[in-house]
Amino acid sequence: MSDSALTTNVTSALRRLRAGIVVATILVASDARAQAARLHLADLIAEARQHNAEMAAAQARARAAATVPRRVGALDDPVLSYEAWNAPESLRLDRADNNIFRLSQKIPFPGKRALAEEVATRDAAMAATEVRGTELDVVAGITKAYYDLWQVHRLIAVYTREKDLVQRVAGIAEQKYATSEVSQSDVVRAHVELTHLINRVHTETLAIGSAEAELREMLSRPGSDAFDIPDDPPRPRLPVTLEDATTVALGERPELAARRAAVSREEASVRLSERARLPDFEVAVARFENAQGRDGFGAMASVTLPIAQRRKYDLGVSEANARLAAEQAELRRAEDRIRREVAQAFVRAETALAQYELFTTTHIPQAEQALSVTEGAYQAGTVDLLSLLDSLRQIEGVHTEHIMAQADFEKAYADLERAVGRELPRAGEALAVRAERHE
Numbered sequence: 001m002s003d004s005a006l007t008t009n010v011t012s013a014l015r016r017l018r019a020g021i022v023v024a025t026i027l028v029a030s031d032a033r034a035q036a037a038r039l040h041l042a043d044l045i046a047e048a049r050q051h052n053a054e055m056a057a058a059q060a061r062a063r064a065a066a067t068v069p070r071r072v073g074a075l076d077d078p079v080l081s082y083e084a085w086n087a088p089e090s091l092r093l094d095r096a097d098n099n100i101f102r103l104s105q106k107i108p109f110p111g112k113r114a115l116a117e118e119v120a121t122r123d124a125a126m127a128a129t130e131v132r133g134t135e136l137d138v139v140a141g142i143t144k145a146y147y148d149l150w151q152v153h154r155l156i157a158v159y160t161r162e163k164d165l166v167q168r169v170a171g172i173a174e175q176k177y178a179t180s181e182v183s184q185s186d187v188v189r190a191h192v193e194l195t196h197l198i199n200r201v202h203t204e205t206l207a208i209g210s211a212e213a214e215l216r217e218m219l220s221r222p223g224s225d226a227f228d229i230p231d232d233p234p235r236p237r238l239p240v241t242l243e244d245a246t247t248v249a250l251g252e253r254p255e256l257a258a259r260r261a262a263v264s265r266e267e268a269s270v271r272l273s274e275r276a277r278l279p280d281f282e283v284a285v286a287r288f289e290n291a292q293g294r295d296g297f298g299a300m301a302s303v304t305l306p307i308a309q310r311r312k313y314d315l316g317v318s319e320a321n322a323r324l325a326a327e328q329a330e331l332r333r334a335e336d337r338i339r340r341e342v343a344q345a346f347v348r349a350e351t352a353l354a355q356y357e358l359f360t361t362t363h364i365p366q367a368e369q370a371l372s373v374t375e376g377a378y379q380a381g382t383v384d385l386l387s388l389l390d391s392l393r394q395i396e397g398v399h400t401e402h403i404m405a406q407a408d409f410e411k412a413y414a415d416l417e418r419a420v421g422r423e424l425p426r427a428g429e430a431l432a433v434r435a436e437r438h439e
Contacts, residue, residue, distance in 0.1 A: 039228040041146050044219065048138050051220045058127075058134040065120075065127035073117030078105045095291045104284035104300070112280075115272040122265030129254040129261065136254070136418050141218050143414035149211035150230035151407040155400055156204045162396045163197035165371075169388055170194055172379060186385040193389055197396075236353050236409040237426050242346045245420050249342050250335060252421030259331040266324035273320040277313045279304045338419065345416035352409035359402035367395040 049055065081104070086097035170190035176182040212227050250256065286298040306313055374391040377383040417424050 037228045039146075039149075039230045041143060041231070044142050044146060044215065045139055047219050047221075048142050049135065052138050052218060053220050055131070055134050055138055058131045062124070062127040062131045065124040069117045069120040069124060072120045073113050075108075075113070076106045078103060097290060097292055099289035099291075100286050100298075101289070102284050102286040102300075104282060107281045107283065109275060109278040109280055112272065112275050112278075115268050115275060118268040119265050119272065122261045122268065125261040126258045126265075129258040132254040133258070136421065138218060140414045140418040142215070144411045145211060145214040145218065146230055147233065147407045147410040147414075149208065149215065149227065150233070150410075151403055152204055152207045152211055153229050154403045154407075156201055158396065158399045158403065159197055159200040159204060162392060162399075163194060163201060165392055165395075166190060166194045166197055166389075169375070169378075169385075169392065172375075173385060176381075181381060182385065189385055189389065193392070233406065233410050234426060236356050236406060236413075238346075238349055238353050238413075239426065240346075240416075240424055242343060245346060245416065245424075246339055246342050248422070249338050249420045253334075253338050253419075254421060255334055256331070256338065259327070259334045262327045263324070263331055266320065266327045270317070270320040270324055273313070273316040276316055277306050277310070279306055341419040342416070345412055345419045348412035349409055349416050352405050352412050355405035356402065356409055359398055359405060363398040364395075364402060367391075367398045371395050 079102075081100075081102045083100040083102065084096045084098070085100070088095050170187065170193075173182060173186040173190045177184055177187050208226075215227060216222070280303070282300075282302045284300040286300070288296045288298060290296075371391045371394075374383060374388050378385065378388045413424070
């Protein structure tokens with residue numbers, strides 16, 4: 001054997017050893033992760049409901065708003081006053097001609113406080129719907145971050161599998177080169193492709209940290225402990241129709257409930273502004289302690305005269321009516337926006353589902369078959385290495401796009417549930433019953 005041939009064989013052996021070590025390392029790590037506990041989406045959502053800071057803030061605002069109605073419905077504080085008339089210069093109050101102790105109370109025209117309480121009650125209802133809206137946002141965010149993490153782990157598995165296939169191809173190329181069936185360029189190309197896939201595995205592994213950071217933010221979970229591998233999602237299904245989803249959304253969305261509460265608030269504000277034209281009252285009772293005359297009691301009643309500032313109250317009514325018209329327009333705008341959001345989320349889910357089914361039933365089987373045929377043809381010497389590598393790239397592409405389509409469907413379905421305003425079942429029968437209830 002010549003020195004050059006010996007050197008070539010040694011180099012090939014070292015390459016095989018190095019590649020084998022890399023493959024073994026990744027497989028051991030993959031097996032360890034596969035045997036680890038699985039991460040469940042329901043557990044993350046439950047944790048977020050307990051610890052998410054945004055939800056806690058919305059709940060606190062709702063509790064604060066709930067205390068306002070009874071407070072604004074209460075009367076003003078009574079006033080206790082003391083008056084001394086014609087007191088001597090020595091300020092001997094016991095020698096003043098009149099010492100008056102007065103207790104007074106302002107009383108608004110009947111119905112004014114009740115209307116003010118109703119306005120505050122509608123504000124509290126809006127704050128309560130904000131809690132539900134925030135919860136829906138958090139659940140949708142958690143779901144999409146969860147499937148981002150799932151996608152990264154699945155892509156790592158795909159790239160690892162493809163790396164193993166390229167490793168096998170590189171071994172075939174080395175064997176054929178050793179028997180002078182192919183040139184050294186085939187071995188070099190195979191190892192370049194192998195290095196490319198090793199880098200893909202590495203970069204996707206780094207992407208895990210980004211997906212986990214997003215989950216930690218929504219969970220308000222400090223630290224940097226790694227999450228387990230997410231569970232695989234169920235098979236994509238879209239049992240709901242666009243019409244049913246839109247019908248449910250118009251009845252379930254908290255944003256619409258908030259806008260309806262705002263319209264009711266402004267209607268109460270109109271009635272309150274009209275009642276502001278009516279007078280308010282003040283009553284008082286007094287005790288007189290007189291140094292020179294007789295002691296006694298007194299009483300007083302007073303009334304405001306809104307008619308003196310009639311223009312002011314007319315403008316108040318006009319303002320309230322304008323605000324009511326604005327809120328009615330906002331309600332229509334919210335309905336239009338929700339119809340659009342449902343339609344867009346539905347189309348995204350429908351598109352991702354079609355892509356998933358296409359890859360599952362057509363592209364993946366065809367790519368797998370093409371790879372098997374091309375690999376056998378390369379071993380037989382009827383096709384070159386570039387054709388085999390092209391088949392490997394095609395199968396890598398269809399597998400990654402298949403995974404992305406499934407992740408896109410789950411994220412689009414999360415957006416659809418957010419647009420509808422509640423969780424949607426995956427079973428067509430349960431959905432039909434629920435849709436009928438909201439018609």
